[in-house]
Amino acid sequence: MAQGPHLSPAVPTMNRLIAISLLVGLSACSNSSDGNSSGIAAPSDLTYWDATLSLMIGVPIAPLTPSVEGEVSAWSTQPQLPTGLSIDQGTGTISGTPAGATEFQEYTITASNPGGSTSAVLPLGVAPPLRHLIAGGDAMASVEMFRVDARTGIAAHDGWFDTEAGLKDLISHPSVSVAYAVVNSNPPELYVYHVRADVIAPVRVQSWDVGNSDSYGLAVDTNGRSLVVTAEDADELWVYPLASDGRVLTEPTILTTEDAPRLPVFAHDAAHLVLADGGDSASYGLSNYTLDSGGIPTGNPQHTMLNGFEPRALAAIGHRLFLGISGFNVNRILPLDLVDGNLVPDGSGWKDLGDGQPIAIAIQPTGRSLVALLGGAQPAVQRFVLLKDSLDLGASGDPFSLGSAPSALTYDSTGRFLFISAAGLDGLLAFETDPSDGSLFSRGAFRTRSGADHLAVVVGPNPVEATVRGVFVSDKGRMLSVGGPGIADGMIHQFGMDPTNGQLATSALPIPVGNDPSEALVHPRGSLLFILDIPAQSLWSMEVGEDGLLDTAQASVLSTPIDPRTMALNPLGTVLYLATGGAQGPAAIHAYDINQDHGALSLIGSKDLDLTPSSMLSDPTGHWLVAADASSGLLASIPLNLDGSVDSSTGVPQLTVTGGPSGMAFSRNGQDFFVAFKSAHLIRGYRLQASTGMLSLKSGSDGSGYEIETGILSEPYDIVHHPFETWIFATLGGTGDVIQCDYANGTSGATAAGISLGDLEISPLGRFLFVVDNDDRSVSGLRIGVDGLPVLQTSAPHVLDNPVVVRASVSWE
Incomplete structure (x- = not known):
């Protein structure tokens, strides 16, 4: 018979959750004066039914509209709402953009008239905004940064850097842009990184010794006063005092515990540190320390033994803690409470996890949910409902299968997004939470470069927003009857975009660019535009201003090797790749370093090829450059070095295909990509093996092996992938349709958008498409509906001379 831990039951207590959220839908109280002579009935039953509204500095809140019975002549709040928020005196709607972080407190909202009043109490706090997600691996000696859009959770690679050795643990400061990592160097060291918004990679400012142990854990005080490092094998606890900016102030205080400290967590009362002790089964327990100012x-800790159950995960919110334990063929989550500073386990309130071993626990900052990562034969994530007036965990449905061994998880600062590392995929899984109950909705996966055994969310002074600076369209002037080869009549047209409906409007006069601006690329940060002029054998670099306009005064022109064909950028925008060769010269790939200030290009290496790429695309990790040769029917994966240069010594895996491959697009997981075949009239999914670069055609709901025929009269011209849905979009020549395919659900649809469509671009948040019509020589914007189908805009397309390529400049700030 399975047995539970033999622990003294706790006395249930009503704890205040220190949640960074706005909890609504609360009951109201009414008050009417006995001496009311107005003849007007007092309002009653005031409620705000918009569920849980998480607040973040700099991010506008969804308007919070109340329900109330009776007439209201005035609205008031006590105390005053946080800076940036206001209440409409006509409707009682709370709206605005929070301007500063606030501590959790209760706000009383009152609706009144001459006959009396009614009130509702709202617990409210404001969190600093999420800016970066940092991931690090145990085996790979590197750490990656992702810049995260605060509105959607969409992440973009922001850099990676060496750490001298693999990571033991990783954590971030609760209120400033600082991250801490224990690196498995010899001896192990604590690295302190200040993450700056104006550079690609974090700046390492400090490193400290942390003893010598095989197992480490990290925790930062909820008020940012101190950092704790547990060294389990050394029986030591290293405590570093922190400055307000997150710096380590002095040498650490080292406590010898004799209890093999494994998992540290600071209670949210700012007065206690709790350690889950490891070692062997005889020493499994909990140590509860009191903190000084x-x-x-300080002093000797209070000890609670776990009677042979191994502690595997630990998290805290308010006065409550939750411990994941395994042993005696059972896996459970055990609730605990700090009662008058004493740690009291509740042996009767545990949650059984079946065969899933608890790997990690995270608590949603709103206090709505607890999420546990489960290992074992069926890796999964399991969500539980946190009950305000009890240590019990509420029911939450079946576990969400992950399909790969998970290793870490973290919520963003408001609890809207959840990120999970899947070590078996070398990738990250993204989820969005339902504002009403905290339930999870998958937002897909995105690939990491070096594994993601550890995760941390870094906050900053301002939220990141991915927005369209400008939209640029190249005009192929030499193809007109009035021009011809060698005539410098190429143009780049500049448009602005309405962020509400995706409409394009001319923002500046077109700019002359060479003979034939046949290809265009935009830097991932939206600050540079690159134009390839094939007839003139030249490559232009232009700066994109904050206003979305091109700066021609700072433009530079590079003479390319003979017979340029196509180009691509690595994910960070630090290297540009140019393919050359064919009729006039040997096939090769050339790598150019990009000056991040003004876009000037410097050759850093070349590699001969036995195919002539007609299109290229870097995988999301920057390990491989996938090339397609339409004439020979070959796909190839060209290996890249860590600095983005071409690996000249490693072979190039190839795969023979039929049908003339043209446009390509990667999915977010970085393994599966899609190819449009013009002459074969179909779109097909392929798999890139991350470790070897091998290419294959496989069958699966992830999109590999996916195939759809577009029709004998429809040639797929270009293809893009949605930022977070399992949707691909393609333009069709002949019929003039934009097709949308949901490869996860096996559905598809089409929208007539022109006569014979060509190049295609998608906006950063996946709300709009921009499409070139090769027949009527125009460019237009389309809105993407909630079902994924493109919806035509009402404004007329912009008719140009002979548009070829449309590109959006995206700013991630």
Whole structure:
């Protein structure tokens, strides 16, 4: 018979959750004066039914509209709402953009008239905004940064850097842009990184010794006063005092515990540090330390034994803690409470996890949910509902299968997004939470470069927003009857975009660019535009201003090797790749370093090829450059070095295909990509093996092996992938349709958008498409509906001379 831990039951207590959220839908109280002579009935039953509204500095809140019975002549709040928020005196709607972080407190909202009043109490706090997600691996000596859009959770690679050795643990500061990592160097060291918004990679400012142990854990005081490092094998606890900007102030206080400390967590009362002790089964337990005013543990801890159950995960919110334990053929989550500073386990309130071993626990900052990562034969994530007035965990449905061994998870600062590392995929899984109950909705996967055994969310002073600076369209002037080869009549047209409906409007006069601006690329940060002029054998670099306009005064022109064909950028925009060769010269790939200030290009290496790429695309990790040769029917994966240069010594895996491959697009997981075949009239999915670069055609709901025929009269011209849905879009020549395919659900649809469509671009948040019509020589914007189908706009397309390529400049700031 399975047995549970033999622990003294706790006395249930009503705890206040220190949640960074706005909890609504609360009951109201009414008050009417006995001496009311107005003849007007007092309002009653005031409620705000918009569920849980998470607040973040700099991000507008969804308007919070109340329900109330009776007439209301005035609205008031006590105390005053956080800076940036206001209440409409006509409707009682709360709206605005929070301007500063606030501590959790209760706000009383009152609706009144001459006959009396009614009130509702709202617990409210404002969190600093999420800016970066940092991932690090145990085996790979590197750390990656992702810049995250605060509105959607969409992430973009922002850099990676060496750490001298693999990571043991990783954590971030709760209120400033600082991250801490224990690196498995010899001896192990604690690295302190200040993450700056104006550089690609974090700046390492400090490193400290942390003893010598095989197992480490990290925790930062909820008020940012101190950092704790547990060294399990050394029986030591290292405590570092922190400055307000996250710097380590002095040498650490080292406590010898004799209890093999494994998992540290600071209670949210700012007065206690709790350690889950490892070692062997005889020493499995909990140690509860009291903190002084500086966040440093003092005195002897209170010990609670776990009677042979191994502690595997630990998290805290308010006065409550939740411990994941395994042993005696059972896996459970055990609730605990700090009662008058004493740690009291509740042996009767545990949650059984079946065969899933608890790997990690995270608590949603709104206090709505607890999420546990489960290992074992069926890796999964399991969500539980947190009950305000009890230590019990509520029901939440079946576990969400992950299909790969998970290793870490973290919520963003408001609890809207959840990120999970899947070590078996070397990738990250993204989820969005339902504002009403905290339930999870998958937002897909995105690939990491070096594994993601550890995760941390870094906040900053301002939220990141991915927005369209400008939309640029190249005009192929030499193809007109009035021009001809060698005539410098190429143009780049500049448009602005309405962020509400995707409409394009001319923002500046077109700019002359060479003979034939046949290809265009935009830097991932939206600050540079690159134009390839094939007839003139030249490559232009232009700066894109903050206003979305091109700066021709700073433009530079590079003479390319003979017979340029196509080009691509690596994910960080630090290297540009140019393919050359064919009729006039040997086939090769050339790598150019990009000056990040003004876009000037410097050759850093070349590699001969036995195919002539007609299109190229870097995989999301920057490990491989996938090339398609339409004439020979070959796909190839060209290996890249860590600095983005071409690996000249490693072979190039190839795959023979039929049908003339043209446009390509990667899915977010970085393994599966899609190819449009013009002459074969179909779109097909392929798999890139991350470790070897091998290409294959496989069958699966992830999109590999996916195939759709577009019709004998429809040639797929270009293809893009949605930022977070399992949707691909393609333009069709002949019929003039834009097709949308949901490869996960096996559905598709089409929208007539022109006569014979060509190049295609998608906006950063996946709300709009921009499409070139080769027949009527125009460019237009389309809105993407909630079902994924493109919806035509009402404004007329912009008719140009002979448009070829449309590109959107995206700013991630």
